[in-house]
Amino acid sequence: MDEIRLKKTLQPVERDGKIYFGVGQPGLERTIDSSEENKRFLRFLNKEIDKENLNLSQSAIDEKMSFFERNGLLTTNNYQKEYRYSRNLNFFEWMDTTDNIDPQKHQDRLSEATILVVGLGGIGANVCEILVRLGVSKLIILDNDVVDESNLTRQGTYFEEDIGRLKVNVVEKYLRKINSKIEIEKVNTFLETKEDLRSVFDTYQFDLSICCADIPKIIIDSWFDELSIEYNRPFVAGSYASTVINTFCMHPEKTITSSQLYGERGATREQLLDDISFPTSVIAPVTFMAAGLIAYQVQSVITGLNYKEQAVQIDIFNWKVYEYDLSKK
Numbered sequence: 399m400d401e402i403r404l405k406k407t408l409q410p411v412e413r414d415g416k417i418y419f420g421v422g423q424p425g426l427e428r429t430i431d432s433s434e435e436n437k438r439f440l441r442f443l444n445k446e447i448d449k450e451n452l453n454l455s456q457s458a459i460d461e462k463m464s465f466f467e468r469n470g471l472l473t474t475n476n477y478q479k480e481y482r483y484s485r486n487l488n489f490f491e492w493m494d495t496t497d498n499i500d501p502q503k504h505q506d507r508l509s510e511a512t513i514l515v516v517g518l519g520g521i522g523a524n525v526c527e528i529l530v531r532l533g534v535s536k537l538i539i540l541d542n543d544v545v546d547e548s549n550l551t552r553q554g555t556y557f558e559e560d561i562g563r564l565k566v567n568v569v570e571k572y573l574r575k576i577n578s579k580i581e582i583e584k585v586n587t588f589l590e591t592k593e594d595l596r597s598v599f600d601t602y603q604f605d606l607s608i609c610c611a612d613i614p615k616i617i618i619d620s621w622f623d624e625l626s627i628e629y630n631r632p633f634v635a636g637s638y639a640s641t642v643i644n645t646f647c648m649h650p651e652k653t654i655t656s657s658q659l660y661g662e663r664g665a666t667r668e669q670l671l672d673d674i675s676f677p678t679s680v681i682a683p684v685t686f687m688a689a690g691l692i693a694y695q696v697q698s699v700i701t702g703l704n705y706k707e708q709a710v711q712i713d714i715f716n717w718k719v720y721e722y723d724l725s726k727k
Contacts, residue, residue: 400474402472402473402499403445403472404444404466405470405473406477407488407489408471416429417437435454438452439452439462470498473499473501474499474500474502475487482533483533493704504701507700508700510535511536512603513529513537513538513604513605514538514602514604514607515537515538515540516598516607516609516610517540517611518541518566518569520549520553520678520685521685521688521689522539522610522689523553523556524553524685525608528693530577534696535577535579535581536582537580538585539566539569540566541569542587542588545560545561551681552682552686555573556572589618592621592624599625599628599629606632606634607622607626607631608634608696609633610636612637619660620657623648623655626650627650630651632649634646634692634695635656636688638684638688640715641684641713641714642713642714643684643688643691643711644711644712645688645692646710647705647724652724653725654724654725684714687712687714708721709721709722
């Protein structure tokens with residue numbers, strides 16, 4: 399078994415007669431009394447002094463170890479910087495306030511999960527890259543489009559040499575440069591009806607799906623709602639509208655559906671002029687922000703760390719964040 403030590407990422411500091419862990423992060427901050435005994439115990443956990451210089455009985459040591467473990471202050475993380483996912487482990491141990499001492503468990507959950515990504519455009523292509531860098535090792539990617547020149551301004555997996563090539567092939571090649579051992583299933587198809595999507599649910603086994611497609615507009619999320627409930631698989635979605643970014647996770651057992659969310663919060667879709675279509679207006683920073691939020695949402699669902707039954711909307715024009723409760727009433 400790996401050696402148990404104090405979580406270095408929590409960086410204990412002393413002030414006002416208390417020792418603080420996770421300073422400055424509401425919800426993660428914890429305190430203990432700033433006694434000489436506690437300070438010696440911290441040095442012991444940090445391998446600065448040995449057991450003989452601790453001046454505590456074995457029963458007292460066991461009691462303190464149990465207290466620190468219950469409060470999420472201990473880890474088996476060995477902080478090997480060369481390990482590919484070392485920074486991930488540091489992040490997971492920081493976020494984990496439970497009695498779990500092994501942050502590798504969260505990394506393993508990501509590695510073992512299979513994720514379906516529908517749509518490889520401005521959000522989907524970038525989401526795939528982030529997920530692979532997170533350590534997701536099994537992806538099913540679906541799209542039937544080819545790369546065009548306009549994709550190069552906001553879709554990080556595509557280059558000039560890829561223009562005219564199938565997106566599923568280009569994305570696969572790009573992702574294998576990040577992780578040569580990744581497992582990828584490519585689905586080169588267009589989802590015209592809900593039954594088309596059902597066929598994907600029937601054919602492939604996956605733990606979570608991500609809807610990054612915007613065609614057919616509006617209705618495709620309702621397909622994911624219905625099928626996610628039917629197959630009991632959560633789905634994550636996100637979008638952008640110029641300077642507004644949205645993301646949420648529809649969890650069959652825990653949340654309302656996206657259709658219910660839109661019904662409660664959505665704006666009217668009536669338009670004044672009949673002969674005007676609304677073209678996409680977006681820049682790369684917005685797509686990468688949206689992809690980052692979606693990928694973070696995915697990892698929170700898979701690892702269970704910081705998962706919240708909320709939808710989030712970020713208005714970067716006014717720099718405001720809005721939260722919507724998704725929990726079933």
